[in-house]
Amino acid sequence: MKQLLVLSALALAATSSMAAADEAMNKAGCMACHAKDKKVVGPAFKDIAAKYKGDKAAPAKLAEKVRKGGAGVWGPIPMPAHTPEKINDGDLKDAVDSILKS
Structure with missing residues (x-):
């Protein structure tokens, strides 16, 4: 029973973190x-x-890459730099983690 509660709490935390990352990515554009x-x-x-x-x-x-921007890896259209004012370091870390889990 304890294992089930721990697993449920971990799943809820992961879902909450992914939702926060999605919100940050929407806000940052x-x-x-x-x-x-x-x-x-x-x-x-x-x-x-x-x-x-x-x-x-x-x-x-x-x-x-998000901070500095860039071009050429995925095609000719450049990705602009995203400053900490646009997406803070914590949200950027969460966003990258979420992307890598896609």
């Missing part, structure tokens, strides 16, 4: 160019997760 399962202007989150699967450095790489 990520969803204007990305979607979870299809290419929009930028790649789908599931494609990003697949590309970086097993790469332990991926969270830091992706956070840096």
